[in-house]
Amino acid sequence: MNRVLGLFQRWPFAFAMLLCAVLLVVNLVVSPSFVSPSRLGMTLATLAPFVLVGFASTPAILSGGIDISVGPLATLINCVFVAILIPAGLGDWPLAVPLLLGIAMAVGAINGVLVAIVRLHPVVATTGVLFLLIGASLTIAKNPVIAPDNWTRPLAGSIGVVPGAIITLGAAALVWFVLKRTVFVSNLLATGESDSSAYGSGVNVTAIRVLAYTLGGLFAGIAGIALTALLQASGSTLATTYALLGLAAAVLGGTSLGGGRGSLLGTFFGALAIYLLQQLLTSAGVQPNLIEFTYGLLLIAGVVLGATLLSPRISRRTA
Amino acid sequence: MTTQLSVATPTPAEPRYGIWPRTRRLVLQQPILQVLVLGVVVVWLLVTVPGIANLRSATALLIIASLLSLAAMGQTLVVILGGLDLAIPGYVIFGAFAAANLAGGQGWPVPAAFLLTIAVCGGLGATIGFLCHRLKVEPLMMTLGMGAVLTGGTLFLANGNYASAPAGFLRGLAGVTSTTFGIPIPPIILIVAAAAVLLWLGLTRTPAGRSLYATGINARAARLTRINTTAVWTLVFAASGALAGIAGMFIASFSSGWAQSIGEPYLFSGLAAVLVGGTTFGSIRGSFTRTLLGALILTGLSTIIVSNGLAEAQSRIIYGVIILIVVALYGRERHVRDRF
Numbered sequence: 001m002n003r004v005l006g007l008f009q010r011w012p013f014a015f016a017m018l019l020c021a022v023l024l025v026v027n028l029v030v031s032p033s034f035v036s037p038s039r040l041g042m043t044l045a046t047l048a049p050f051v052l053v054g055f056a057s058t059p060a061i062l063s064g065g066i067d068i069s070v071g072p073l074a075t076l077i078n079c080v081f082v083a084i085l086i087p088a089g090l091g092d093w094p095l096a097v098p099l100l101l102g103i104a105m106a107v108g109a110i111n112g113v114l115v116a117i118v119r120l121h122p123v124v125a126t127t128g129v130l131f132l133l134i135g136a137s138l139t140i141a142k143n144p145v146i147a148p149d150n151w152t153r154p155l156a157g158s159i160g161v162v163p164g165a166i167i168t169l170g171a172a173a174l175v176w177f178v179l180k181r182t183v184f185v186s187n188l189l190a191t192g193e194s195d196s197s198a199y200g201s202g203v204n205v206t207a208i209r210v211l212a213y214t215l216g217g218l219f220a221g222i223a224g225i226a227l228t229a230l231l232q233a234s235g236s237t238l239a240t241t242y243a244l245l246g247l248a249a250a251v252l253g254g255t256s257l258g259g260g261r262g263s264l265l266g267t268f269f270g271a272l273a274i275y276l277l278q279q280l281l282t283s284a285g286v287q288p289n290l291i292e293f294t295y296g297l298l299l300i301a302g303v304v305l306g307a308t309l310l311s312p313r314i315s316r317r318t319a
Numbered sequence: 320m321t322t323q324l325s326v327a328t329p330t331p332a333e334p335r336y337g338i339w340p341r342t343r344r345l346v347l348q349q350p351i352l353q354v355l356v357l358g359v360v361v362v363w364l365l366v367t368v369p370g371i372a373n374l375r376s377a378t379a380l381l382i383i384a385s386l387l388s389l390a391a392m393g394q395t396l397v398v399i400l401g402g403l404d405l406a407i408p409g410y411v412i413f414g415a416f417a418a419a420n421l422a423g424g425q426g427w428p429v430p431a432a433f434l435l436t437i438a439v440c441g442g443l444g445a446t447i448g449f450l451c452h453r454l455k456v457e458p459l460m461m462t463l464g465m466g467a468v469l470t471g472g473t474l475f476l477a478n479g480n481y482a483s484a485p486a487g488f489l490r491g492l493a494g495v496t497s498t499t500f501g502i503p504i505p506p507i508i509l510i511v512a513a514a515a516v517l518l519w520l521g522l523t524r525t526p527a528g529r530s531l532y533a534t535g536i537n538a539r540a541a542r543l544t545r546i547n548t549t550a551v552w553t554l555v556f557a558a559s560g561a562l563a564g565i566a567g568m569f570i571a572s573f574s575s576g577w578a579q580s581i582g583e584p585y586l587f588s589g590l591a592a593v594l595v596g597g598t599t600f601g602s603i604r605g606s607f608t609r610t611l612l613g614a615l616i617l618t619g620l621s622t623i624i625v626s627n628g629l630a631e632a633q634s635r636i637i638y639g640v641i642i643l644i645v646v647a648l649y650g651r652e653r654h655v656r657d658r659f
Contacts, residue, residue: 059612066459097659114643114647118647118651119651119652119653119654120643120646120650120651120652121599121600121646121652122646123403123600124594124599124600124642124646124650125592125643125646127587127590127594127642128594128639128640128643128646129639129643129644130587130639131587131591131635131636131638131639131642132635132636132640133639133640134634134635135633135634135635135636135637135638135639136632137631137632137637138630138631138632139630139632139633142630142632149640175624195653195655196518199655199656205655240583240587244405244463246464247459247460247463248460249463251460255462257456257457258457287475289470289471289472289474289475290471290475291468291471292468292470292471292474293467293468293471293472293475294471295462295464295465295467295471296466296467296468296469296470296471297464297468298464299460299463299464299467300460300461300464300465300468303456303460303461303464304450304454304456306456307454307455307456308454
């Protein structure tokens with residue numbers, strides 16, 4: 001028993017992974033067609049924006065801050081593409097992808113500058129930006145605009161035999177994989193664990209923070225593209241829904257809000273667990289309101305378990 | 320009002336005399352800036368929308384500002400403590416449900432609805448506060464989960480019935496045309512004003528208020544001075560829940576009904592009111608008076624924006640800009656090199 005607990009404590013995302021495995025089995029029992037090849041593309045496409053928004057909130061949390069504005073940023077990118085770029089004739093992918101990701105990274109960088117250089121409290125800075133982004137999305141497309149046929153459609157279906165969502169998820173994972181080979185990620189974790197120690201060891205804390213938020217912006221941009229692929233319309237009203245889902249996914253995946261501990265893989269399992277739970281309850285015919293109820297309970301239980309059984313008893317910091 | 324406490328501010332060595340440092344200190348300690356901005360907003364409102372200068376419109380504006388500040392009252396306390404309460408929408412929805420479906424539709428007596436709201440929202444809030452402090456977890460996730468639990472649970476109980484009107488007595492408290500003992504001011508405005516005075520006295524003149532500020536600035540130091548920080552956390556989150564629940568009852572009574580999305584705006588606008596007022600996380604300068612000013616400023620601004628033909632979307636953008644400017648003016652944190 002102690003060895004199992006030790007395993008959980010060494011791998012913070014083991015809990016989310018176990019939860020995923022259990023939910024997957026129950027899902028398969030309730031509706032066996034759940035992972036049939038014909039539905040796999042659609043399932044992954046629904047999952048992708050979810051996971052990507054979770055990815056987007058992870059670097060900021062790892063750096064010891066928090067970014068509430070990534071969900072609204074994803075919907076802004078969705079609105080910009082559907083309601084501005086396509087009508088203006090800029091909708092081809094060689095032009096649109098750099099443009100959208102550029103905007104997303106710029107917004108992320110603004111968050112980073114506000115947090116690291118203007119030195120606002122991360123919650124305050126990103127709440128301010130959240131208002132700006134929600135306002136901008138509503139200004140661009142107050143009512144849903146239906147997108148004409150465009151290059152994002154295969155991303156929600158399949159390209160050849162490969163499900164399209166693998167490309168959006170894979171792009172984000174590849175960026176993280178490459179960055180893990182550089183000094184950036186270890187400096188990021190050091191900054192999150194203790195910024196004054198990192199500063200004392202010569203880490204450029206300010207630059208690391210700005211880069212962390214910029215990276216979050218990039219992931220949010222990819223999430224916006226995945227969202228467009230799924231909706232094929234502009235969904236400015238989804239902004240607040242996604243705002244808090246990403247945070248929930250990251251924390252359920254073992255990323256510590258104090259900063260310095262966690263991983264993108266954990267976030268993936270966190271998002272997957274939330275998605276599988278919703279899927280299970282929906283296919284079991286439970287009311288949508290009770291699904292929200294259960295999701296809340298899962299979140300509380302996850303946080304409480306993470307803080308009691310599953311946390312190593314070293315370096316508990318005072319809140 | 321926080322002058323007595325200012326001794327404890329960890330100000331770095333800076334010149335204490337001369338006009339500039341003194342003005343700066345005054346602006347930091349008292350919400351002078353907010354009062355000035357409020358003055359500008361009122362003048363601007365009167366110039367661009369002259370038709371607003373009658374009793375009816377002014378009352379309506381004041382009611383909206385009162386409801387916003389009542390919903391943000393608990394959030395103010397939580398922010399002073401250094402946390403954030405994301406469960407506000409859940410509390411507001413439960414309050415609205417109690418006012419409309421229980422007291423209105425099912426004919427519960429109004430005091431019973433009040434007690435139920437306070438017991439449920441306050442009880443759940445207390446649980447969050449206790450758990451967060453005991454387990455040393457950020458209140459962000461716990462309150463987010465609790466908000467989802469409350470919203471989902473309440474909507475399930477309501478079972479799609481949003482049609483019943485709140486009880487007549489409650490509508491009398493929050494209606495635009497209501498009077499208080501013959502004075503043409505709706506009771507809700509006076510209730511919020513009275514609560515503001517009580518809270519101001521409580522925060523600045525009682526040991527409980529001092530414990531709250533001390534815990535917010537440094538929980539460890541506060542515990543070492545024998546303040547029961549667990550009790551402070553439990554009570555503050557309980558108060559946040561109960562106050563937001565009561566605000567929800569009045570919000571439903573003011574708009575004579577409710578909807579699924581009634582709570583969400585009050586979370587973000589309420590937080591905006593707290594921040595624009597100048598209360599920052601774990602600070603001694605936070606107070607409800609500031610939130611009141613913030614709520615008035617935001618209500619005035621969104622009225623100007625909407626009556627100038629701009630949409631709700633533009634007012635969101637302006638909210639965001641104002642939050643960033645106000646907090647950049649005096650909510651800045653120290654550089655890493657100064658925190659060794």
